[in-house]
Amino acid sequence: MQGGNSSPCTVCGACCAYSDEWPRFTIEDDATLDRIPAEMVNDQLSGMRCDGVRCLALVGQIGVATSCAIYADRPEVCRACEPGDHACDMARERHGLPLLAR
Ligand code: SF4
Ligand code: SF4
Structure with a gap:
């Protein structure tokens, strides 16, 4: 997920x-992980719950309307998923949303 008012x-x-x-x-890094609320981290401490x-989060x-509760500290994989890339396409397809134009 990416941010900004104009972001899909x-x-x-x-x-x-x-x-x-x-x-x-x-x-x-540990400092980033420490800022994520503990209740949002899974039992294995390997990712988000x-x-x-x-x-x-x-x-x-x-x-309709979504945001990330820990946007500034979200994991790298979340930063890497960009509107219109392959992962985005898979996710949007799963939820019945139209694919974004590249
Ligand atoms: S932590 Fe990542 S997967 Fe979770 S809501 Fe935020 S951007 Fe989405
Ligand atoms: S699936 Fe694509 S458009 Fe939707 S939140 Fe993720 S990166 Fe953004």
Whole structure:
């Protein structure tokens, strides 16, 4: 998920509700991880906690209005998912949302 008022992510959120294995931690430093509320981190401390496939940090309704509750500290994989890339396409397709023009 990317931010900014003009970002399609603010009316999407599909990649944040795709798989409980998606929002995992990779190269984040300890200081960043420490800023993520403990209740939003999974039991293995390996990534974000999810309710089913939906990341607990996802706020709002998918395809309508969404945001990330920990946007400034979100995992690297979340930063890497950009509107219109392959991962984005997969996630939007899963949620019945139209693919974004490249
Ligand atoms: S699926 Fe694409 S458009 Fe939707 S939040 Fe993720 S990166 Fe943004
Ligand atoms: S941490 Fe934020 S950007 Fe990453 S999956 Fe969760 S809601 Fe989406």
